[in-house]
Amino acid sequence: xxxxxxxALAFLYVPLVPSLVxxxxxxxxxxxxxxxxxxxxxxxxVLSAFRSSALxxxxxxxxxxxxxxxxxxxxxxxxxxxxxxxAMLMPLFIPGVSMGLASAFLFRLLGIAPSLTTIVIxxxxxxxxxxxxxxxTAMTTFDPQYLEAAYMAGAGRxxxxxxIELPLIASGxxxxxxxxxxxxxxxxxRTSAVQGPWNTVPTYIWSTYRQVGLSPVLYALMGLIxxTTIVIxxxxxxxxxxxxxx
Amino acid sequence: MSSRPHHSxxxxxxxxxxxxxxxxxxxxxxxFVAIFLVVPLxxxxxxxxxERAGLKFRPAFSLASYVSLIGGARLEVLRRSxxxxxxxxxxxxxxxxxxxxxxxxxxxxATARIVLVLFTIPFLIxxxxxxxxxxxxxxxxxxxxxxxxxxxxxxxxxDWLLYSDFAVLLGLISAYMPxxxxxxxxxxxxxxxxxxxxSALLGASPFTTFRTITLPLSLPGVFAAGLFGLVGCLGExxxxxxxxxVGYELIGNTITSSMDVLNYPxxxxxxxxxxxxxxxLMLGWYLVFDMRSFLGRILExxx
Numbered sequence: 268x269x270x271x272x273x274x275a276l277a278f279l280y281v282p283l284v285p286s287l288v289x290x291x292x293x294x295x296x297x298x299x300x301x302x303x304x305x306x307x308x309x310x311x312x313v314l315s316a317f318r319s320s321a322l323x324x325x326x327x328x329x330x331x332x333x334x335x336x337x338x339x340x341x342x343x344x345x346x347x348x349x350x351x352x353x354a355m356l357m358p359l360f361i362p363g364v365s366m367g368l369a370s371a372f373l374f375r376l377l378g379i380a381p382s383l384t385t386i387v388i389x390x391x392x393x394x395x396x397x398x399x400x401x402x403x404t405a406m407t408t409f410d411p412q413y414l415e416a417a418y419m420a421g422a423g424r425x426x427x428x429x430x431i432e433l434p435l436i437a438s439g440x441x442x443x444x445x446x447x448x449x450x451x452x453x454x455x456x457r458t459s460a461v462q463g464p465w466n467t468v469p470t471y472i473w474s475t476y477r478q479v480g481l482s483p484v485l486y487a488l489m490g491l492i493x494x495t496t497i498v499i500x501x502x503x504x505x506x507x508x509x510x511x512x513x
Numbered sequence: 514m515s516s517r518p519h520h521s522x523x524x525x526x527x528x529x530x531x532x533x534x535x536x537x538x539x540x541x542x543x544x545f546v547a548i549f550l551v552v553p554l555x556x557x558x559x560x561x562x563x564e565r566a567g568l569k570f571r572p573a574f575s576l577a578s579y580v581s582l583i584g585g586a587r588l589e590v591l592r593r594s595x596x597x598x599x600x601x602x603x604x605x606x607x608x609x610x611x612x613x614x615x616x617x618x619x620x621x622x623a624t625a626r627i628v629l630v631l632f633t634i635p636f637l638i639x640x641x642x643x644x645x646x647x648x649x650x651x652x653x654x655x656x657x658x659x660x661x662x663x664x665x666x667x668x669x670x671x672d673w674l675l676y677s678d679f680a681v682l683l684g685l686i687s688a689y690m691p692x693x694x695x696x697x698x699x700x701x702x703x704x705x706x707x708x709x710x711x712s713a714l715l716g717a718s719p720f721t722t723f724r725t726i727t728l729p730l731s732l733p734g735v736f737a738a739g740l741f742g743l744v745g746c747l748g749e750x751x752x753x754x755x756x757x758x759v760g761y762e763l764i765g766n767t768i769t770s771s772m773d774v775l776n777y778p779x780x781x782x783x784x785x786x787x788x789x790x791x792x793x794l795m796l797g798w799y800l801v802f803d804m805r806s807f808l809g810r811i812l813e814x815x816x
Contacts, residue, residue: 279635280635283638338539356795361788365557365787368777395546424531469641472641493638
């Protein structure tokens with residue numbers, strides 16, 4: 268059975284390799300160079316896509332887990348838990364292109380011009396189900412009796428939450444933050460519907476691929492996305508390792 | 514809740530204010546989704562009835578978009594998309610279930626977690642990267658063909674590896690199978706071991722135990738995974754374009770190509786049909802399966 272898993276993993280990771288390899292290829296076969304990565308810094312369009320992606324990922328990495336946390340608390344406390352859960356999971360059931368289209372309709376109707384804000388909204392919607400589920404899962408290991416104890420000791424609800432619950436579900440929150448950031452960095456189809464002239468790195472790759480085709484510089488960009496994603500995952504794993512040691 | 518001493522009117526009012534404030538705060542996610550998802554979906558349905566006027570579109574009540582769907586090629590595309598999506602989802606389910614079962618029942622939790630993380634990464638990586646790499650791998654001069662030919666297994670490059678149903682299926686499965694492992698893992702892991710032990714004690718063979726105990730109890734996860742896979746495959750527009758080649762039409766890229774020619778009412782109509790289908794399935798999931806098993810312990814705490 269491990270063989271099957273190893274094969275499946277190999278099968279999934281192999282496609283990541285050609286892009287990385289191609290991004291390092293020099294003029295002659297067998298030659299390696301970082302030149303293409305350097306080229307990225309010299310292309311203004313790419314640089315602005317970097318800026319947009321970074322800013323949007325930051326905002327989504329804050330907004331989605333925040334809403335996810337509120338949603339998880341709401342599921343626990345409000346009277347309509349299943350409705351809230353279903354609402355949070357809805358973005359998973361809407362095909363990406365349709366979600367982008369629908370959001371574009373809304374913004375156009377409200378007269379909201381495409382901007383980084385519209386991109387943040389769409390990506391937050393996409394990350395919301397994941398953030399909610401991750402935090403919800405972290406909460407399953409948390410016993411509300413601790414909260415009860417805090418209330419009896421005289422703490423208000425906010426105090427009890429902040430001092431007792433928050434540290435214990437911290438791993439869930441960091442997980443939700445990492446996941447949302449990664450989803451944001453890689454999100455393409457929904458973003459491209461509401462971006463207007465603002466490109467993120469993936470939408471830049473997509474439009475360049477469709478208009479011009481592949482090139483080593485594009486491979487370098489793809490390689491950067493792969494590397495950034497893996498770095499964030501590793502950072503999260505390291506952080507949670509440290510936390511559980513304490 | 515802890516008992517409190519009797520408070521003055523002012524503190525009671527403050528308590529109530531705080532309680533309401535909290536309720537509003539906790540409703541924010543719901544409001545967010547309502548405004549930015551539910552309303553746009555309603556708009557999509559509404560716009561699907563609008564007319565096309567040159568490069569723009571204007572309010573009307575016309576079934577023109579839907580009519581153009583029924584007669585002809587687009588209906589075929591919808592049918593083809595459903596078939597392909599079902600095939601991809603079914604195959605992914607089988608593989609994901611096997612892996613999830615193994616990880617949940619036969620592997621230590623710590624190792625299982627690491628393997629699960631390994632499976633999430635490819636899912637997260639931008640799909641353009643993935644699919645473009647497949648073209649490199651599966652092309653006539655690609656890695657797979659070169660390897661096969663140099664090993665002497667084939668004489669000529671295999672044509673059907675790329676720009677075919679096979680390639681599209683491959684792209685879809687590699688996209689969604691990894692993430693489908695999660696709900697299955699959770700579902701299978703949640704089955705009380707005592708049921709399985711009892712079944713074995715009563716003399717049932719492992720296969721019978723699986724068939725009568727494990728499989729039925731893991732159905733919520735199966736449905737969730739299947740639903741996720743189906744939605745994903747139906748919504749895919751990059752895979753058919755990159756791996757299917759020119760002219761390979763699935764619903765996803767039909768929608769994007771109608772957006773490209775600014776025929777938004779048509780795009781809205783296509784979207785509405787797919788969304789309706791998905792929401793019906795989601796409703797079915799909600800009604801058929803007890804959400805309690807999904808929400809688990811969290812619902813137990815509700816006072």
